[in-house]
Amino acid sequence: MTTQDIALYYDELHLWTEKDNSFRVFSGFENDTIHHFLVDTGTGNFSPDTIYKFIGPHIPPHGLSRGLDAGCGYGGTCFHCLGAYGGHWTGITISQEQWTYANGIAKARGLEGKIDFHLMSYDDALPGRYNAMVAIESLIHSTDPQRTLNNLASSLDAGGRLIIVDDMPVDHVTEADADILADFKRAWRCPLALSATAWTDLARSCGLRLVEERDLSPLLKPRQENDLDAAFDDLSSRRAEKARQGFARLSDAEIGGLHLERLLGRGTIRYIMLVFEK
Numbered sequence: 001m002t003t004q005d006i007a008l009y010y011d012e013l014h015l016w017t018e019k020d021n022s023f024r025v026f027s028g029f030e031n032d033t034i035h036h037f038l039v040d041t042g043t044g045n046f047s048p049d050t051i052y053k054f055i056g057p058h059i060p061p062h063g064l065s066r067g068l069d070a071g072c073g074y075g076g077t078c079f080h081c082l083g084a085y086g087g088h089w090t091g092i093t094i095s096q097e098q099w100t101y102a103n104g105i106a107k108a109r110g111l112e113g114k115i116d117f118h119l120m121s122y123d124d125a126l127p128g129r130y131n132a133m134v135a136i137e138s139l140i141h142s143t144d145p146q147r148t149l150n151n152l153a154s155s156l157d158a159g160g161r162l163i164i165v166d167d168m169p170v171d172h173v174t175e176a177d178a179d180i181l182a183d184f185k186r187a188w189r190c191p192l193a194l195s196a197t198a199w200t201d202l203a204r205s206c207g208l209r210l211v212e213e214r215d216l217s218p219l220l221k222p223r224q225e226n227d228l229d230a231a232f233d234d235l236s237s238r239r240a241e242k243a244r245q246g247f248a249r250l251s252d253a254e255i256g257g258l259h260l261e262r263l264l265g266r267g268t269i270r271y272i273m274l275v276f277e278k
Helices: 003-019 021-027 048-058 076-085 096-108 145-154 175-187 196-205 225-237 239-244 248-266
Strands: 066-070 088-093 115-119 130-136 156-169 209-215 269-277
Touching: 003 096, 003 248, 048 076, 048 130, 048 156, 048 209, 048 269, 066 076, 076 088, 076 096, 076 115, 076 130, 088 096, 096 115, 145 156, 145 196, 156 196, 156 248, 175 248, 196 209, 196 269, 225 239, 225 248, 239 248, 248 269
Parallel strands: 066 088, 066 130, 088 115, 130 156
Antiparallel strands: 156 269, 209 269
16 A cells, blocks of 8 residues: 555546545535535534534634644644634645646635645655644555654654644453455555554654543434445445446445445544643
């Protein structure tokens, strides 16, 4: 599993999104985001914006933010944080399609000079220094989490915060779920998929201190297992045809998404926010 394969995986998802309008909700295309919808317990809304209620308290306000979104997708978090907190925001992605799209949005909204996007990995030398870093459902793809965290920490100001939100397996996975977890990791290009404990231990070794850990899993809405079984049978029946059309990675994403939903429903994977301070 290589960075190039992960980049092509996201490029392929984008191309299918343009081809199939019904896929847009799954992909997050219409919200400029590619992360979980969560229930807002205050309003009842089920939205990708709910996550910002939890991230917000850790972002410098009043135009003081120098923020980085490590794995920015279509730029939704950068756009939201720029509007909510001001400052300057930078997004990085390894997907050519996402990078092109995010730059197009920034230009259309007249945000040049306030926001910038770079086609690069979060393991590459970063383009600046930051007092806030956000990584939503992106570091799970890291092939070397120690290297990734060291690289991010090296560009984080003293007192700055790194906010990781991701799908994290529990420390001890049952034998019954181990095969499903392994297939999820393969399908979603997640070579390691660390637990919250493992991320915290690695962060500590990089000079980062845990200031908040929050389990957001109760705010998800995974489907019942019988519904997932039916969806799995349907998608599996169409897998060969999609591969013939050049969308084998898309089929992996769909099947992997069902595995993830099943494991979230069982509690084998938790949706966790970890906030670290340098």
